[in-house]
Structures are given as C-alpha cells and as structure tokens.
Amino acid sequence: MPGPALPLLDAHRHSLETCVYCPKLCRTACPVSNAEASETVTPWGKMSTAYFSGRGDLPLDANYASTAWACSGCFACRSFCEHQNPVATVLMDARAEAYARGVAPEQARKAVANWHARAPEITNSVNVVATQTDTDRAPETSVALLIGCGYARRFPDVALDAARTTMAFVGSKTRPVRACCGLPLLHAGDHDGFVRAARRFAAEVSRAPSLVVVDPGCARTLLQEYPRVGVALPPVNVWIDLAARERMRLRPLEADELTGERATEPAPSSPPSNRAARVRFHDPCQLGRGLGKFDEPRSVLERVAGNIAGFTRDRDAGECSGGGGLLPVTRPETSLAIAQERIAEHKRLGGGVLITHCASSLHRFRSAGTPAVDLITLVARALSPRNSA
Ligand code: SF4
Ligand code: SF4
Incomplete structure (x- = not known):
C-alpha cells in the first residue's frame, strides 16, 4: 500500500492495490x-x-517518475477496468508528487514556463475575439464564456465561431474569459500552480450568473478538477449541450460546406447532396469518456451532415488522438504514432471528412498532416444562410 512518501497517492490506495495485483485486463486499451x-x-x-x-x-x-507522464489522460483503461480505476487521475497526482520533488521531466517544467510566457498571447487572442463580437465592453455580470486556450491560440477562426454560436444559443452577449483554467499546469504536474490558476479563474467569473465552456478539456477541468481542489464556480454549461439543445435551428449543410478551409481531403466520389456525404466522428476523450457526452455531438452532427461514419472502436471504447495529457510535449514520437494510427484507420475505413470537437485533437490531427474539422465550424455554418459563413 502507498506509504507516507507520496501523500497525494494515499487517496488512491484501492486503485493502486487493485492495479498492482491485476493481470493487466486493460492492456489493449x-x-x-x-x-x-x-x-x-x-x-x-x-x-x-x-x-x-x-x-x-x-x-x-x-x-x-517519467512513467507518470506516459499517459494521454484518455480514460480508456477505466472503461476496460472491472473496478473503473481512475488511472489518469492517479497518474496526474503522481506527476504532482514528482514535480514537487523536482524530478519531473524537463519538458514538463518547460511546459510550465511556456504557460506563463504565453499568458499575454492568450489574452490578446481572446481580446481579438471580444472585439470581433463586440463584447469587449461586456459587463462582468454577463454570462461568461471560456473558449479554451487551444482554440484561442491555434484556431482563431474556430474561437470566433465558438463565441458567435454561443451568443446565438444563449440569446445575449457573453463576456469572453481571459484567464486560463490551468489544465496545462495540472498536466505538467504543477499542482500548486494549478490551484492558483483555478482561483484566478474563479475570481474573474465570480460576478457572472453562469458560465459557458467550449473546449471539452477545459469543461472537464472546471466540472471535475476544480471540485477536487475546492474551487467553486457559477453554474457551468457546456457548449455541446447548448448546440444539441438548439440543433433544430441548424440547417443541413451541403457536401461542399462540410470541409473546413484547411480540409483538402476530398469526400469520396463527390456526393451530390449532404445526405450522401461521408463524415466520420472522432470522440474526443475529454468529451466522451471524460464528460460522458457521446450522443450530444452525434445529434448535432447528424442534423448538419446526415449519416455519420464511425471507427472500429467508438464511444466508450474509442481510441485516442494522442493529443492530450501533455503527451505531444513529453513523448512526441508516441503522440504522433497514436495520431497516425487513428488517421490510418480513418483512411482504411473509407476516409471522408474527419470531424472532432476538441482543440487538442484538432491540432493533433492537423499537425499529423490530415485535415480535420471542428464541429464548432460546422455549427457556425449551419446557423448562417449558405454562402454567408
Ligand atoms: S486499471 Fe483496472 S484493468 Fe487496468 S491494470 Fe488497473 S485494475 Fe487492471
Ligand atoms: S493513456 Fe489512456 S489508457 Fe493509457 S494509462 Fe493513460 S488514461 Fe489509461
């Protein structure tokens, strides 16, 4: 059993003991x-x-210590485990113990430094969205909107669509949050830094009547990790729930509207209508296994794109993109190999437009060389008349 050497692991005694004596039943996951x-x-x-x-x-x-960082935080092992052991959570706490003792991998320590260095860049990116949506003077008592640093920094077009669609669903102006939820610090092992970031975030939204969060990784952090460290927030709504609730306002998209501007992989055999177009949905781990939202993205995607193709393993058993848990930073070759395998399966099964809904998987797929489109992009198009998006 865990001793006093690593106190954060003491809370996970049952999981650790059952894993140690297990014949690796989740080995293939x-x-x-x-x-x-x-x-x-x-x-x-x-x-x-x-x-x-x-x-x-x-x-x-x-x-x-480095083995704790050999995890994308995908939760797949939990789905295969008789005990539902939260391996990803245990390993995040193991990272925190290692980080506190100065034995975290160098890449993890650099990730913390980069997080601090990038804060002004993130703020600027969110400011641009606020200006473009005329919400830069929205009062602190407005509904708060957390888009997610991954979207804001890497995909400003998706971030803007996220803000516009949220306002359409909510029916009022929202106030984009500048602070980061702190998830990169949690992944790096900087537990104290994560708690400070969470408190800063909570202070920024303290006067908001509610909060909409777009990126599933941020959403899971606010809903599951903040309570673990005792940080309270106003009521949190997840963007995909709003999109699912409002999906009948979305028009079905034509086949040529289903590809993003960077999505150049042709849909097979140039289908004549959206009902014949092939899209394949990748369940982001944080959204699916993390938040239990498998039906919501499908209900939205079916509305805008018609039939959805799947992977061999989907939903709770779906495979990871390799983009989470800081894996692209701490084990870049492994992360790339995971993404390439997912992409190869997508092609083996017939290709088409690869749809996801998470900044990490979007970046992972695109940086591995395959176009992928975020569901947010399609929803923004489907809320607008054709040729105006
Ligand atoms: S997570 Fe569950 S299935 Fe996997 S090794 Fe641990 S006890 Fe076994
Ligand atoms: S990468 Fe996924 S399956 Fe592997 S240990 Fe981490 S959470 Fe479990």
Missing part, C-alpha cells in the same frame, strides 16, 4: 503502451511504479 510496445507504460506498469514509489520501495527519481 492504452494507446501509449500500444504505440511503444512496452510493459512499463501499460496502465498496470504505470500504476505499479506509482504504487511502489508511494511505498518507498522504488526511489522517486527522474527515471521512475
């Missing part, structure tokens, strides 16, 4: 150990390392 073909980075291997480190049987040095 983990994208990291599948890509690296290594027992050390199976969920069992990573949990065992944390368990023995917690007991003091293994030294918590940089070598052993």
Whole structure:
C-alpha cells in the first residue's frame, strides 16, 4: 500500500492495490503502451511504479517518475477496468508528487514556463475575439464564456465561431474569459500552480450568473478538477449541450460546406447532396469518456451532415488522438504514432471528412498532416444562410 512518501497517492490506495495485483485486463486499451510496445507504460506498469514509489520501495527519481507522464489522460483503461480505476487521475497526482520533488521531466517544467510566457498571447487572442463580437465592453455580470486556450491560440477562426454560436444559443452577449483554467499546469504536474490558476479563474467569473465552456478539456477541468481542489464556480454549461439543445435551428449543410478551409481531403466520389456525404466522428476523450457526452455531438452532427461514419472502436471504447495529457510535449514520437494510427484507420475505413470537437485533437490531427474539422465550424455554418459563413 502507498506509504507516507507520496501523500497525494494515499487517496488512491484501492486503485493502486487493485492495479498492482491485476493481470493487466486493460492492456489493449492504452494507446501509449500500444504505440511503444512496452510493459512499463501499460496502465498496470504505470500504476505499479506509482504504487511502489508511494511505498518507498522504488526511489522517486527522474527515471521512475517519467512513467507518470506516459499517459494521454484518455480514460480508456477505466472503461476496460472491472473496478473503473481512475488511472489518469492517479497518474496526474503522481506527476504532482514528482514535480514537487523536482524530478519531473524537463519538458514538463518547460511546459510550465511556456504557460506563463504565453499568458499575454492568450489574452490578446481572446481580446481579438471580444472585439470581433463586440463584447469587449461586456459587463462582468454577463454570462461568461471560456473558449479554451487551444482554440484561442491555434484556431482563431474556430474561437470566433465558438463565441458567435454561443451568443446565438444563449440569446445575449457573453463576456469572453481571459484567464486560463490551468489544465496545462495540472498536466505538467504543477499542482500548486494549478490551484492558483483555478482561483484566478474563479475570481474573474465570480460576478457572472453562469458560465459557458467550449473546449471539452477545459469543461472537464472546471466540472471535475476544480471540485477536487475546492474551487467553486457559477453554474457551468457546456457548449455541446447548448448546440444539441438548439440543433433544430441548424440547417443541413451541403457536401461542399462540410470541409473546413484547411480540409483538402476530398469526400469520396463527390456526393451530390449532404445526405450522401461521408463524415466520420472522432470522440474526443475529454468529451466522451471524460464528460460522458457521446450522443450530444452525434445529434448535432447528424442534423448538419446526415449519416455519420464511425471507427472500429467508438464511444466508450474509442481510441485516442494522442493529443492530450501533455503527451505531444513529453513523448512526441508516441503522440504522433497514436495520431497516425487513428488517421490510418480513418483512411482504411473509407476516409471522408474527419470531424472532432476538441482543440487538442484538432491540432493533433492537423499537425499529423490530415485535415480535420471542428464541429464548432460546422455549427457556425449551419446557423448562417449558405454562402454567408
Ligand atoms: S486499471 Fe483496472 S484493468 Fe487496468 S491494470 Fe488497473 S485494475 Fe487492471
Ligand atoms: S488514461 Fe489512456 S493513456 Fe493513460 S494509462 Fe489509461 S489508457 Fe493509457
């Protein structure tokens, strides 16, 4: 059992003990150990390392500590586990213990430095969205809108669509939040930094009657990680829930409207109407297994795109894009291999337009060389008359 060496792991005693004695029943679920073909980075291997480190049987040095970062936070192992063990959460706490002791991987420490350095860039990006939506003077008592740093920094077009669609769904101006939810710090292991970021975020939205959050990674952070550290927020609504609720306002899109501006991969056989166009939906881990939202994105996508193709493993058993948990930073080759496998399956199954709804998977797919489109983009088009979006 975990000893006093790593107090954060003490709360996970049952999970750690059941993992250590398990014959690796989730072995095939983990994208990291599948890509690296290594027992050390199976969920069992990573949990065992944390368990023995917690007991003091293994030294918590940089070598052993690094296994906690061999996780994309995809929650797939939990779906395959009789005990529903929250391996990703345990490993985040193992990261925090290692970070606090100065044995976190160098890339994780750099990620924290980069997070601080990028804060002005994120603020500027959100300011641009606020200006474009005429919400830069929206009072603090407006509904608050957290778009997500990933969208704001990397995909300003999607961020703008997110703000516009949210206002259409809410029926009033929203106030874009400048603060980051702090998820990158949590992934890096900077637990104290994450708590400070969460408190700053909560202070910024304290006068808002409610909050809409767009990126599923941010949404899961606000809804599940903030309560763990005792940070309270106004009522939180998730963008995909608003989109699903309002989906009958969306018009069905024609086939040529289903590709994003960077999406150049042709839909097969130039279908004559949207009902014949092929789109394939990738369940983002934070949205699907993280928040339990599998039907909501499908109901929206079916409305705008008609029939949806799937992957061999979908929904709760769906596979990861490789873009989460800081994996692209700490294990870039593994992250890329995971993305390439998902993309290869997409092509093997017939290709088409690859749709996702998460800034991390959107970036992971696009940076791996395959066009992908965010559901937000399609919703923005479907809320507008043809040729005006
Ligand atoms: S997460 Fe569950 S299935 Fe996987 S090793 Fe641990 S106990 Fe076994
Ligand atoms: S959460 Fe995903 S990446 Fe992490 S150990 Fe489980 S299956 Fe592997």
